[in-house]
Amino acid sequence: MWIAVGSTVLFFGLLAIVVVRSPGWPEIKQQFFNGQEFKESFPLILRKFVRNIFIFCVAEVFVLLFALVLAVLRSLPGPVFTPLRILSAAYTDLFRGLPTILVILLLGFGAPALNLQGIPVSPYFWAIVALTLVYSAYVAEVYRAGIQSIHPSQVASARSLGLTRWQSMRYVILPQAVRRVIPPLLNDFIGLQKDSALVFLLGLVEGLGEANIISQGDFNFTPLVALSLVYVAITIPQARFVDRMIARDQRRRQAGGDL
Amino acid sequence: MEVLKGIDLVVDSHEVVCLIGASGSGKSTLLRCIDLLEPIDAGRIVIDGLDITSRGVDQNAVRRRVGIVFQAFNLFPHMTVLRNVALAPMRVLKRSQENADERARHLLERFGLVDKADEFPDRLSGGQQQRVAIARALAMDPDVMLLDEVTSALDPVLVAEVLDAIRELADQGMTMVIATHEMGFASDVARRVAFLHEGRILEDGPPERIFREPAEPETRAFLDRIIAAGRM
Numbered sequence: 001m002w003i004a005v006g007s008t009v010l011f012f013g014l015l016a017i018v019v020v021r022s023p024g025w026p027e028i029k030q031q032f033f034n035g036q037e038f039k040e041s042f043p044l045i046l047r048k049f050v051r052n053i054f055i056f057c058v059a060e061v062f063v064l065l066f067a068l069v070l071a072v073l074r075s076l077p078g079p080v081f082t083p084l085r086i087l088s089a090a091y092t093d094l095f096r097g098l099p100t101i102l103v104i105l106l107l108g109f110g111a112p113a114l115n116l117q118g119i120p121v122s123p124y125f126w127a128i129v130a131l132t133l134v135y136s137a138y139v140a141e142v143y144r145a146g147i148q149s150i151h152p153s154q155v156a157s158a159r160s161l162g163l164t165r166w167q168s169m170r171y172v173i174l175p176q177a178v179r180r181v182i183p184p185l186l187n188d189f190i191g192l193q194k195d196s197a198l199v200f201l202l203g204l205v206e207g208l209g210e211a212n213i214i215s216q217g218d219f220n221f222t223p224l225v226a227l228s229l230v231y232v233a234i235t236i237p238q239a240r241f242v243d244r245m246i247a248r249d250q251r252r253r254q255a256g257g258d259l
Numbered sequence: 260m261e262v263l264k265g266i267d268l269v270v271d272s273h274e275v276v277c278l279i280g281a282s283g284s285g286k287s288t289l290l291r292c293i294d295l296l297e298p299i300d301a302g303r304i305v306i307d308g309l310d311i312t313s314r315g316v317d318q319n320a321v322r323r324r325v326g327i328v329f330q331a332f333n334l335f336p337h338m339t340v341l342r343n344v345a346l347a348p349m350r351v352l353k354r355s356q357e358n359a360d361e362r363a364r365h366l367l368e369r370f371g372l373v374d375k376a377d378e379f380p381d382r383l384s385g386g387q388q389q390r391v392a393i394a395r396a397l398a399m400d401p402d403v404m405l406l407d408e409v410t411s412a413l414d415p416v417l418v419a420e421v422l423d424a425i426r427e428l429a430d431q432g433m434t435m436v437i438a439t440h441e442m443g444f445a446s447d448v449a450r451r452v453a454f455l456h457e458g459r460i461l462e463d464g465p466p467e468r469i470f471r472e473p474a475e476p477e478t479r480a481f482l483d484r485i486i487a488a489g490r491m
Binding site for chain 1: 296334350379396399
């Protein structure tokens with residue numbers, strides 16, 4: 001234990017000394033880690049970051065639902081459902097293949113330019129639509145992996161009790177599948193949260209937009225570092241939260257689950 | 260793939276028939292066919308006058324009337340014992356939750372499991388899980404129960420408690436088809452024993468006759484192997 005602490009302190013101490021004593025450090029410190037700049041920009045960035053939170057929270061809700069529909073359609077057995085399976089597979093192939101940034105630009109600038117009656121022009125709307133479309137393709141595959149990981153004997157058991165195909169899916173397969181895919185689901189959500197920064201390309205002043213404006217105005221990169229801190233600060237607690245949730249679920253369900 | 264070849268078996272109401280035979284002889288497949296869990300290419304299965312293999316039969320309705328218990332229990336691991344038992348009565352028979360729960364508790368009590376009602380299946384022993392599985396099948400009030408080697412996955416010390424539960428069902432007149440390797444239990448509980456070999460029923464009859472003086476050489480060879488393995 002003490003050896004671990006000692007070697008860790010020594011290693012990072014030396015690293016810090018090497019960095020701080022490097023010839024370029026004073027310049028870097030001034031440009032990236034400027035205390036004054038940080039103090040001024042951080043609250044402004046945080047205020048605009050609320051827009052990112054709004055965008056990714058709404059998108060996550062739609063992704064959870066839409067991806068589930070895609071995954072269930074793709075998992076329907078029987079020849080009757082072949083067209084639905086093909087549709088779902090084609091969707092996933094398309095949107096996993098497109099770079100997120102392209103979808104955001106195409107929809108964000110393209111759709112409002114159609115000038116169609118009743119089509120929203122708000123960049124928020126199109127940002128959320130674009131992120132939902134792209135991330136649903138990923139999350140659908142995560143769900144599908146979860147559905148396929150449930151042993152067929154569970155279906156046999158459910159059907160033998162007289163449950164219909166849909167009831168077996170709803171009460172037996174999905175609850176187990178969703179539990180299993182929560183960690184990879186969180187992965188995709190963190191990806192989505194980070195990609196919410198891309199919507200600044202639509203001229204929407206969110207966290208990155210604001211940091212960029214301040215940074216260019218002050219000729220200083222500290223605002224970007226401040227925004228990085230915000231991202232890391234929201235990601236880490238989510239990971240810990242999910243870890244704890246899974247551990248609690250296991251303890252409840254299994255003898256020796258706390259091992 | 261052709262697994263069963265010309266099975267001809269009649270089971271009367273309240274009758275208990277045991278299926279014996281080596282692994283791969285078709286016992287499980289036959290049971291799964293009766294519950295429409297396997298695709299059936301040819302032949303007919305009739306339950307209480309209804310040809311369940313005919314086109315246009317409501318397969319869910321058939322499965323409702325046929326209870327099956329599997330070798331590996333197949334309980335739903337994300338639900339408590341009580342929810343496992345009450346799920347199908349609530350969702351399929353549309354019983355109210357109170358009603359379904361009350362009946363589920365009653366069944367669990369019958370099998371000595373009422374104190375496990377709020378536990379999750381993985382916390383139970385194999386014998387307890389298998390008794391829950393039996394209770395879950397019984398909760399649908401089936402006309403016939405199919406038991407597929409229900410003690411094969413259990414520790415020897417846990418086998419007895421499950422067999423006792425099945426014996427109780429037999430005493431109450433439940434119609435049952437039981438695939439088993441427990442020959443002692445088969446001769447005890449079954450009115451008839453059918454010997455399956457390579458997808459056919461080679462012979463069937465009262466257990467005394469099948470076990471003491473089998474007519475077919477394959478039956479004799481199988482029983483000799485069982486005796487050699489110390490399972491009889």
